[in-house]
Amino acid sequence: MLEYATYALVLLSLGMYVVLDGYDLGVGTLSLFARGEDRREYSELIATAWDANESWLVLAGVALWAGLPGVYATVLPGVYLPLIGMLLAIILRGMGLEFQSAAAGYRRGWALLFGASSLAATLCQGLVLGGVLTGLEQRDGSFSGGAFDWLTPYSVLCALGLTALHLLAGAAWLQDKTEGAARERAGRAGRPLLVATAVAALVLGFGLEVADPQEFRFDEPVRAALFWTAVAGAAAAGAVAWHGFGRRPDWRPFAGVVTAQACGLLALVAATAPVVVPPGLTLHQASSPPGSQAFLVVGVGLCMPVVFGYNAYAWWAFRGKFTELPEAPLAPLRVRAGALRQVRPEPGGLVVVLRRVLLTVLGVGLAAVSQDVFGGVADWIDPVGIALLSTAALADWLLGDRRDRRDGVFDLDPVGAADPVDPVDLAGLAGPADPSDPDAPRADA
Structure with missing residues (x-):
C-alpha cells in the first residue's frame, strides 16, 4: 500500500512541475518572438516565481530516488543525455533571468539566453518523456540499452508536442498578467497554439499504441472509465480556454489550460498503471522496502505543505496585472535613540562557535534520529526524543x-515612517567634535 502513496507523491510533484514550470518555460520561449522591452517584461514576470516552480522537480527526484529506486535506476541511465541537457538549460535559464533582471536596462544577450534555454529545456523534457514511453531495455532491474535509445520518432514528436503545450500555457499566463499590446498578442496567439496542442495530443495519443511496447488493458471497466473521463475533462477545459482567449475575464484561458494538463496526466496514468517504465517494470517491482517508503512518505509529505504555502504566497503577493514602477532611490535610514542605548556588546568568538556547534549537533541529531525511528530500528530513542530535539x-x-x-536590531526605520521618535544625533553620541576638523559643527553656528 505504501508504494501507491509514494507513486502519488511522485505524480503530484511531476504534475505540479508541469503545470507551474510549464507556463514560465512557455513565456521564456515566447520571449524569443517579442521585442526588446517586451522581453524584459516577460523576464520580470517570471522572476517572481520560477525558482519556487522548479522546487517540485527536486521533490519528484527525491521521491523517485528513495521510493521507486527501480525507476530511478532504469530511467536515469536510459535518458542520461537529454536529462543532462535539460539540467544545463535550466541553469543557463536561471543565469539569463537573474542577470537580465539585475541589469540597468534591456540586455539582448541575457534575454536571448533566457529564451533559448527555455526552449532547450522544453525540448529535452519532451525527449525524456518520449524515451520513457517508448520503452527502455531492462535486465535485472537496471537499464541495459544504448546511449541513444531514447532518440526515436515518437520522442521527437513528444518534444514538439510539449513545446506547443508550454507555449499555450505561456500565452494563457501572459493574457492573465499583462495589459495593452502584450495582452492582445497573447490572446491572438492562444487559439492557434491550442489547435496545435490538440493536434499534437491526438497524434501522440494514437501513436502511443504503436510506440509503447506494453499492452493497454482498456477492456477493464474501471480503467476505461477513468481514462475517458479524463479525456472528456481535457476536451471541456480546452473549450473553456478557446472561448477565453481574447476575452475577459483574463484568468479563464490559464484555468482551462491547467485543467487540461491535469486531465492529460491522469489519462496517461490510467492507461499505463501499474506499469511505471515500459515495457514491464511495475510499481511493485520498482518500489523500495516498506521502511524506506514510510520515511519518504512522512518526510516528503511534511515538505509538501511548505512548498504549497510558498507557491501560494508568491501567487498572492504578485497577484493582479504586471506593472513596472519607476525606480526611486532608497531613503536614508535612521536609528531609534533608545535602541542605540540598549545595544549590548556582541558575544565573544568562543560563545558564537559554541552556539553554532550546538545548533549543528541538534540539526544532525534530529535528522539521524528521525531516520532511525522511521526506518524501523528505534533502539535507543523514540519520537519523544525527536520532540525534545525540535x-x-x-x-x-x-x-x-x-x-x-x-x-534594537529590528529598529531600523526609513525616514518619513510613521514614528514620533526623532533621529539620533550620531555625532553627539560619538563624543565631542575635534576642533581641528573643518567639517565639525560649532557652537556659534
Whole structure:
C-alpha cells in the first residue's frame, strides 16, 4: 500500500512541475518572438516565481530516488543525455533571468539566453518523456540499452508536442498578467497554439499504441472509465480556454489550460498503471522496502505543505496585472535613540562557535534520529526524543529573536515612517567634535 502513496507523491510533484514550470518555460520561449522591452517584461514576470516552480522537480527526484529506486535506476541511465541537457538549460535559464533582471536596462544577450534555454529545456523534457514511453531495455532491474535509445520518432514528436503545450500555457499566463499590446498578442496567439496542442495530443495519443511496447488493458471497466473521463475533462477545459482567449475575464484561458494538463496526466496514468517504465517494470517491482517508503512518505509529505504555502504566497503577493514602477532611490535610514542605548556588546568568538556547534549537533541529531525511528530500528530513542530535539532548536531560535529585538536590531526605520521618535544625533553620541576638523559643527553656528 505504501508504494501507491509514494507513486502519488511522485505524480503530484511531476504534475505540479508541469503545470507551474510549464507556463514560465512557455513565456521564456515566447520571449524569443517579442521585442526588446517586451522581453524584459516577460523576464520580470517570471522572476517572481520560477525558482519556487522548479522546487517540485527536486521533490519528484527525491521521491523517485528513495521510493521507486527501480525507476530511478532504469530511467536515469536510459535518458542520461537529454536529462543532462535539460539540467544545463535550466541553469543557463536561471543565469539569463537573474542577470537580465539585475541589469540597468534591456540586455539582448541575457534575454536571448533566457529564451533559448527555455526552449532547450522544453525540448529535452519532451525527449525524456518520449524515451520513457517508448520503452527502455531492462535486465535485472537496471537499464541495459544504448546511449541513444531514447532518440526515436515518437520522442521527437513528444518534444514538439510539449513545446506547443508550454507555449499555450505561456500565452494563457501572459493574457492573465499583462495589459495593452502584450495582452492582445497573447490572446491572438492562444487559439492557434491550442489547435496545435490538440493536434499534437491526438497524434501522440494514437501513436502511443504503436510506440509503447506494453499492452493497454482498456477492456477493464474501471480503467476505461477513468481514462475517458479524463479525456472528456481535457476536451471541456480546452473549450473553456478557446472561448477565453481574447476575452475577459483574463484568468479563464490559464484555468482551462491547467485543467487540461491535469486531465492529460491522469489519462496517461490510467492507461499505463501499474506499469511505471515500459515495457514491464511495475510499481511493485520498482518500489523500495516498506521502511524506506514510510520515511519518504512522512518526510516528503511534511515538505509538501511548505512548498504549497510558498507557491501560494508568491501567487498572492504578485497577484493582479504586471506593472513596472519607476525606480526611486532608497531613503536614508535612521536609528531609534533608545535602541542605540540598549545595544549590548556582541558575544565573544568562543560563545558564537559554541552556539553554532550546538545548533549543528541538534540539526544532525534530529535528522539521524528521525531516520532511525522511521526506518524501523528505534533502539535507543523514540519520537519523544525527536520532540525534545525540535523543541530545543526552536527555543534557541525564539530566544535569539527576542534578544535581537531587545537589542534594537529590528529598529531600523526609513525616514518619513510613521514614528514620533526623532533621529539620533550620531555625532553627539560619538563624543565631542575635534576642533581641528573643518567639517565639525560649532557652537556659534
